[in-house]
Amino acid sequence: MRQVAIVGIGHSKFGRRTDVNLGELAFESIKQAVQDAGVEKKQIENVTVGSAGGWYEESLPAVIVNEYAGFDKVGTMRVEAACASGSAAVRSAYLSIASGEAEIALAVGLEKMTEVDTLTSVELMGRAGSYVWEFENYGMTFPAYYALHAVAHMKTFGTTEEDMARVAVKAHHYASMNPLAQFQKEITLEKALSSQVVSWPLKLYDACPISDGSAAVVLASEDAARKLSDTPIWIKGIGVSSDSANLSRRDGYVGLAATVDASRKAYALAKITPADLDVATCHDCFTIAEIMAYEDLGFCAKGDGPKLLRDGQTEIGGRIPVNVDGGLKAKGHPVGATGVSMMVEVSKQLRGEAGKHQVPVKHGNGLVHNVGGTGHYCYVTVLSRDQ
Numbered sequence: 001m002r003q004v005a006i007v008g009i010g011h012s013k014f015g016r017r018t019d020v021n022l023g024e025l026a027f028e029s030i031k032q033a034v035q036d037a038g039v040e041k042k043q044i045e046n047v048t049v050g051s052a053g054g055w056y057e058e059s060l061p062a063v064i065v066n067e068y069a070g071f072d073k074v075g076t077m078r079v080e081a082a083c084a085s086g087s088a089a090v091r092s093a094y095l096s097i098a099s100g101e102a103e104i105a106l107a108v109g110l111e112k113m114t115e116v117d118t119l120t121s122v123e124l125m126g127r128a129g130s131y132v133w134e135f136e137n138y139g140m141t142f143p144a145y146y147a148l149h150a151v152a153h154m155k156t157f158g159t160t161e162e163d164m165a166r167v168a169v170k171a172h173h174y175a176s177m178n179p180l181a182q183f184q185k186e187i188t189l190e191k192a193l194s195s196q197v198v199s200w201p202l203k204l205y206d207a208c209p210i211s212d213g214s215a216a217v218v219l220a221s222e223d224a225a226r227k228l229s230d231t232p233i234w235i236k237g238i239g240v241s242s243d244s245a246n247l248s249r250r251d252g253y254v255g256l257a258a259t260v261d262a263s264r265k266a267y268a269l270a271k272i273t274p275a276d277l278d279v280a281t282c283h284d285c286f287t288i289a290e291i292m293a294y295e296d297l298g299f300c301a302k303g304d305g306p307k308l309l310r311d312g313q314t315e316i317g318g319r320i321p322v323n324v325d326g327g328l329k330a331k332g333h334p335v336g337a338t339g340v341s342m343m344v345e346v347s348k349q350l351r352g353e354a355g356k357h358q359v360p361v362k363h364g365n366g367l368v369h370n371v372g373g374t375g376h377y378c379y380v381t382v383l384s385r386d387q
Contacts (some may be wrong), residue, residue: 001098003387005225005232008037008218009344014332015182016114017212022058023068026110029216029340030069033106037218038228041069044218045102047076049110050089051336054124056112065108075102082128082372083285085109086215086339087379091238093219103224109340110214121210128373130246143199143207145247145374146286150201152253153288157303161201165192166309167287168205168329174316175326177356182211182332206287211332215340217347222387233347234387236365237269239380247374254303256375259296263369263380267298270382272365274298277320279349279359281342283371284327293369294322297380321359324349339370339379350385361385 010032017025026049034041047069049062058064062078075096081088086109093105113121125142126135134140153159169189175181187205195204225232241261244250251257267273274297282297284290291305299320300308308314314322325331325345328338346366348354368381 002100003222003234004094004097004219005222005229005234006217006343006347006383007220007225007229007232008033008039009347010036010216011180011341011344012214013180014211014213014334017112018114022056022061022110022112023064025112025212026065026108026214027069029214030106030108033216033218039104039218041071043104044071044074044106046093046096046105047071047074047108048089048092048105049076049078049108050085050339051078051110052080052082052085055121056115061110065110081377081379083283083333083335084339084370084372084377084379085336086341087368087370087381088339090217090340090343090381091240091379094235094238097219097221103221105219106216107219107340108214108216109337111334111336112212113210113334114212118210128376133246141199143202143286146288147199147202148247149253149292150288153292154201156254157306159291159306161193162189163291163306163309164201164206164287165189167284167290168192170315171284171323171327171329174324174357175330178325178331181326181330182209183326183330202286202288208285208328208333211334213332213334213337213341215337215344217340217343231351231385233350234384235381236384237266237382239263239265239269241265241378243375245376255292255296256371256378258375258378259293259369259371259380262378263297266380266382270384272382274320276363277365277367278361278363279324279346280320280322280367280369281325281327281345282322282369284323284329285333287329289371290323290327297367297369316357316359324357324359339368342368342370343381343383346383350383
């Protein structure tokens with residue numbers, strides 16, 4: 001397997017994007033990534049589009065994206081792994097280069113979720129679990145799934161509603177520094193705690209928003225990367241795992257087994273431990289998800305996630321800064337775009353280009369943690385500025 005690096009990054013503004021259609025939205029990030037890489041479109045041999053779909057009118061988004069972006073006769077496909085579709089797209093593009101099939105490839109993450117009403121969107125996400133058993137019979141929605149995790153964590157470890165609200169406050173704090181974020185205003189702990197209950201104990205500010213957006217990365221082989229970039233960001237390891245769609249078949253609810261398995265695989269491939277990371281982006285679709293991720297990814301012992309948060313260890317200047325771009329919680333969560341957006345953020349951090357929310361880079365390693373569904377899929381990717 002050949003070594004592969006990210007040599008170009010692009011990112012649209014996240015939010016309610018009624019100003020653009022699907023192709024235009026994708027092109028915002030594609031144009032930036034291609035220009036950042038310094039390549040011509042004809043040099044890109046594969047384009048993989050990550051999109052869960054269902055929210056917008058196009059059933060063949062990869063074709064629409066390629067045509068609008070001006071790619072001619074390029075190999076393309078759309079991949080789906082629910083909320084981890086973006087990471088799946090990056091992995092597909094990565095494998096095309098690592099295998100020797102291509103020298104340069106493009107991964108695009110894309111979703112336009114605001115084209116349907118809120119109730120339809122809630123149903124689409126509720127169907128992400130075991131449809132017949134959980135959605136059809138018991139009416140489970142996505143907030144309800146994560147409420148189960150929250151209650152289990154509270155009962156087992158003493159986690160509080162205030163602990164979860166702290167995740168929201170942190171997310172909005174850093175999103176206020178990110179001009180591409182959907183929400184750019186800080187909130188107080190009191191505001192988060194007093195917001196409307198969505199599915200107890202989760203409240204409005206415990207949940208990520210419905211979003212539109214795109215992100216893109218250009219990947220290159222070792223030889224091509226060294227010619228194209230002075231700051232290639234190397235993909236050192238991608239761990240992938242999955243779990244039962246039916247939550248009743250899982251062993252417990254205080255974490256995600258798929259995250260534990262995928263992260264161990266990624267660390268082993270990259271030959272690092274969590275102590276070697278400078279920054280991480282974690283899948284915080286709900287605030288409890290970020291706390292569980294701290295533990296599942298090995299940043300702390302099981303049950304110690306709230307303490308890590310309370311002690312400021314996941315802030316800039318702490319032991320492992322997490323989601324300092326605002327995360328899904330405040331930056332936004334256009335489902336298929338999220339995994340690629342995370343790759344863009346960690347690449348910026350390792351390149352020293354994150355601006356107001358730049359973290360100190362000592363080891364040169366960053367982590368992307370992207371979950372599909374409630375742990376149905378998990379992709380963990382280790383990026384490094386050192387080969």
